[in-house]
Amino acid sequence: MAERTMTRADLTEAVYHEVGLSRSESAELVESVLDELSETLIQGDAVKISSFGSFSVRDKAQRVGRNLKTGEAVPILPRRVLVFRASHVLKDRINGETTGTGED
Amino acid sequence: MTKSELIARLSERYPHLYQRDIERIVNTVFDEITTALSRGDRVELRGFGSFSVRRRNARIGRNPRTGATVKVDEKNLPFFKTGKELRERLNDNLPGA
Numbered sequence: 001m002a003e004r005t006m007t008r009a010d011l012t013e014a015v016y017h018e019v020g021l022s023r024s025e026s027a028e029l030v031e032s033v034l035d036e037l038s039e040t041l042i043q044g045d046a047v048k049i050s051s052f053g054s055f056s057v058r059d060k061a062q063r064v065g066r067n068l069k070t071g072e073a074v075p076i077l078p079r080r081v082l083v084f085r086a087s088h089v090l091k092d093r094i095n096g097e098t099t100g101t102g103e104d
Numbered sequence: 105m106t107k108s109e110l111i112a113r114l115s116e117r118y119p120h121l122y123q124r125d126i127e128r129i130v131n132t133v134f135d136e137i138t139t140a141l142s143r144g145d146r147v148e149l150r151g152f153g154s155f156s157v158r159r160r161n162a163r164i165g166r167n168p169r170t171g172a173t174v175k176v177d178e179k180n181l182p183f184f185k186t187g188k189e190l191r192e193r194l195n196d197n198l199p200g201a
Contacts, residue, residue: 006140006147011133018132019125029129034152036113040105042193049107052134080194084184093142094180
């Protein structure tokens with residue numbers, strides 16, 4: 001079973017078949033969904049999508065890293081990282097279990 | 105932001121669309137990603153990030169409270185890696201960056 005990669009084009013196609021929009025409008029809507037998620041996260045706010053998962057932003061403090069080739073210590077600056085936590089519904093689906101509850 | 109808030113924001117952005125349709129669009133996006141992952145496929149959304157499935161082998165675990173050994177079955181876990189553009193934009197307005 002070959003592993004495929006789904007892209008924006010596949011999401012656009014699915015939206016196109018689901019709603020009576022043109023392909024270009026469908027593509028724009030997919031982009032807008034990703035935009036809204038990104039903008040919210042950039043503001044530092046979390047995103048919770050029920051039955052899918054949640055995205056949150058975490059602040060990382062500065063720490064000392066090392067250049068593995070030269071052994072020299074280099075500071076890793078403080079930064080913000082994105083953390084995704086999958087919901088149980090998603091975890092169960094990935095393990096081939098269908099969740100009995102009709103949770104949206 | 106929750107899914108319903110996401111739908112509300114998109115409705116403001118697309119006042120000519122029915123909210124019902126926007127709801128279907130948002131559900132379709134997350135359902136498609138879920139279905140792809142459940143097939144074992146990857147989902148790559150350039151600039152935003154990629155979702156993939158990582159396999160964890162079966163192992164012998166321990167109940168930390170009682171010390172009893174328990175068999176943990178093999179399982180698949182969803183994994184998200186932030187895309188380059190979003191990772192950079194998250195750090196754009198940091199003083200140190």
